Amino acid sequence: MSATAVAPRIRGVRHRRLTVLFALLAAVLVAVVLSVTVGSKSVPLADAWHALTAPTGTENDIVIRALRVPRTVLGVLAGVALGVAGALMQGHTRNPLADPGLLGVTQGAAFAMVSSIILLGVSSLLGYIWFGLAGALVASVAVFALGMTGGKGSPTPVTLALAGTAVSAFLYALTSAIVLLDEQAMDVFRFWQAGSIAARGADVVWQVLPFILAGLVLAAVNAPGLNALSLGEDVARSLGQNIPVTRAVGVAAVTLLSGASVAACGSLAFVGLIVPHMTRPLSGTDHRWLLPYSGLVGAALLLVADVVGRVVAPPGELEVGVVLALLGAPFFVALVRRRKPVRL
Amino acid sequence: MRLQAAGVKLGYGERIVVDGLDLGIEAGTATTIIGPNGCGKSTLLRALGRLLKPQGGEVLLDGKRIDKIPTREVAKILGVLPQAPIAPEGLTVADLVARGRHPHQTWYRQWSSDDEGAVTEALDMTGLADLAERPLDELSGGQRQRAWISMALAQGTDLLLLDEPTTFLDLAHQVEVLELVRHLHRQAGRTVVMVLHDLNLAARYADRLVAMRGGRVISSGTPHEVLTEELLGEVFELDAKVIEDPVAGTPLVVPIGPRTRPAGPAA
Numbered sequence: 001m002s003a004t005a006v007a008p009r010i011r012g013v014r015h016r017r018l019t020v021l022f023a024l025l026a027a028v029l030v031a032v033v034l035s036v037t038v039g040s041k042s043v044p045l046a047d048a049w050h051a052l053t054a055p056t057g058t059e060n061d062i063v064i065r066a067l068r069v070p071r072t073v074l075g076v077l078a079g080v081a082l083g084v085a086g087a088l089m090q091g092h093t094r095n096p097l098a099d100p101g102l103l104g105v106t107q108g109a110a111f112a113m114v115s116s117i118i119l120l121g122v123s124s125l126l127g128y129i130w131f132g133l134a135g136a137l138v139a140s141v142a143v144f145a146l147g148m149t150g151g152k153g154s155p156t157p158v159t160l161a162l163a164g165t166a167v168s169a170f171l172y173a174l175t176s177a178i179v180l181l182d183e184q185a186m187d188v189f190r191f192w193q194a195g196s197i198a199a200r201g202a203d204v205v206w207q208v209l210p211f212i213l214a215g216l217v218l219a220a221v222n223a224p225g226l227n228a229l230s231l232g233e234d235v236a237r238s239l240g241q242n243i244p245v246t247r248a249v250g251v252a253a254v255t256l257l258s259g260a261s262v263a264a265c266g267s268l269a270f271v272g273l274i275v276p277h278m279t280r281p282l283s284g285t286d287h288r289w290l291l292p293y294s295g296l297v298g299a300a301l302l303l304v305a306d307v308v309g310r311v312v313a314p315p316g317e318l319e320v321g322v323v324l325a326l327l328g329a330p331f332f333v334a335l336v337r338r339r340k341p342v343r344l
Numbered sequence: 345m346r347l348q349a350a351g352v353k354l355g356y357g358e359r360i361v362v363d364g365l366d367l368g369i370e371a372g373t374a375t376t377i378i379g380p381n382g383c384g385k386s387t388l389l390r391a392l393g394r395l396l397k398p399q400g401g402e403v404l405l406d407g408k409r410i411d412k413i414p415t416r417e418v419a420k421i422l423g424v425l426p427q428a429p430i431a432p433e434g435l436t437v438a439d440l441v442a443r444g445r446h447p448h449q450t451w452y453r454q455w456s457s458d459d460e461g462a463v464t465e466a467l468d469m470t471g472l473a474d475l476a477e478r479p480l481d482e483l484s485g486g487q488r489q490r491a492w493i494s495m496a497l498a499q500g501t502d503l504l505l506l507d508e509p510t511t512f513l514d515l516a517h518q519v520e521v522l523e524l525v526r527h528l529h530r531q532a533g534r535t536v537v538m539v540l541h542d543l544n545l546a547a548r549y550a551d552r553l554v555a556m557r558g559g560r561v562i563s564s565g566t567p568h569e570v571l572t573e574e575l576l577g578e579v580f581e582l583d584a585k586v587i588e589d590p591v592a593g594t595p596l597v598v599p600i601g602p603r604t605r606p607a608g609p610a611a
């Protein structure tokens with residue numbers, strides 16, 4: 001290949017990447033349609049369209065508008081958020097086993113929720129979620145601050161992971177102690193811990209939307225810097241990247257994305273672990289593509305798992321978090337066995 | 345003076361490696377820093393490339409304090425290739441080289457015809473155009489090192505700092521990489537600063553040598569001025585004969601053995 005053949009090659013890659021992007025968008029669309037129509041009460045596609053465009057108050061209209069649409073939108077938001085957060089997290093820590101929970105968001109949200117129940121008597125879903133969000137943010141800031149004390153201004157992946165593990169373990173112990181003492185807290189906690197996108201209305205969607213959008217903007221800003229960082233801190237610095245700012249933006253993005261989804265849907269951090277591994281064969285190592293692809297794969301995966309949970313055990317439903325773990329764990333093992341583990 | 349260290353004090357936390365060192369790099373020269381393990385040569389190179397902040401003194405780039413220039417602007421003037429850099433698995437040569445364009449890109453404009461031209465030229469110059477689509481981890485050590493240099497070239501800087509670019513390479517590949525560096529220096533007029541371990545290659549491929557020991561510059565000048573039998577004794581504690589390289593005419597070090605001290609056994 002001569003020099004002149006490099007340019008068309010780069011354009012060819014770009015073309016292929018756009019094709020994959022549209023294929024993934026189509027997959028999310030299919031998952032959305034399934035999520036709106038399939039369930040304990042199956043709704044024909046025509047009726048679903050009717051409910052969305054010109055509702056007349058039929059039973060199907062109500063099911064679609066009050067239950068299925070918020071559930072589906074929340075699934076898309078949480079899936080996108082956790083997929084992107086997982087890819088960011090693995091990129092920043094260079095650890096293929098990292099998930100967004102590593103920053104302490106999951107245990108932070110859990111602890112804040114159960115505390116709000118026993119200390120303040122909070123009893124509404126929206127109330128728990130606000131506290132969960134706050135807890136996730138505070139825990140993550142604490143982890144970042146602790147990770148920083150080890151050294152020279154900017155936390156390293158190792159100090160972050162250590163601080164995250166320590167803070168998570170500490171908060172988990174407190175949460176366990178609380179739920180053992182308080183029955184109502186225990187009830188909220190066990191449903192939250194299973195992970196679900198069901199029975200949350202449009203108000204929950206509006207509640208977490210701004211946080212997830214802000215997180216996505218930060219993630220987009222972070223992508224080129226993360227590409228530089230993946231060549232090591234010295235090379236990144238040599239390429240003119242400000243390392244502490246890049247790390248801080250990344251941590252802020254992960255916190256907003258995973259904090260919002262975990263508060264609203266419970267502990268689904270597994271999505272963040274598995275999705276980047278599913279996505280990398282499609283995207284390669286370029287975070288400018290890995291992040292959007294991971295978001296779309298995350299949304300499709302979460303919705304499909306949710307739909308599976310609705311149909312496997314009629315007339316009941318299985319929480320999406322349970323389905324994800326049941327299906328995801330063997331899948332993850334197969335993925336790791338088939339391809340040699342990725343070095344990041 | 346392109347690049348200058350003025351009284352720099354360098355170290356990692358409490359451990360000071362270099363204290364009060366002065367060094368100037370003239371435009372268009374190829375300088376190689378030599379010295380025994382742990383003498384602070386890599387530390388000095390990192391400081392010159394603003395990868396390590398001096399605890400005292402200052403580093404000047406084109407007469408201005410390097411830490412006062414926005415790091416992205418520095419990245420358009422000065423490229424640093426650290427020792428044994430790391431890359432994520434599966435990264436292709438073309439993708440690696442394209443990442444050298446990072447300082448020229450903004451987050452809304454990620455790829456321009458300038459970028460494309462620079463990447464193509466860098467791949468061509470290092471003879472890697474045929475391997476552009478191969479993952480880095482499938483290349484030989486010499487090819488991989490050329491790919492990294494190619495990335496530094498795509499960065500489009502006329503100052504290049506290379507920390508032991510020939511480590512882990514066999515002799516043929518060492519020569520191949522150094523020929524490339526010489527080409528960049530001579531044809532394109534780049535200013536190059538390298539750290540090398542092989543004294544004979546250092547003498548052949550540099551027009552200035554800087555010999556360091558214990559964090560201080562012991563001698564600097566042309567290879568003929570610096571590589572003397574006396575200096576080898578002082579800096580490397582090595583007894584050696586220095587003869588003329590029959591190929592290049594540069595000094596050639598033929599070791600005899602560890603320096604025999606007149607008084608008592610060697611420490």
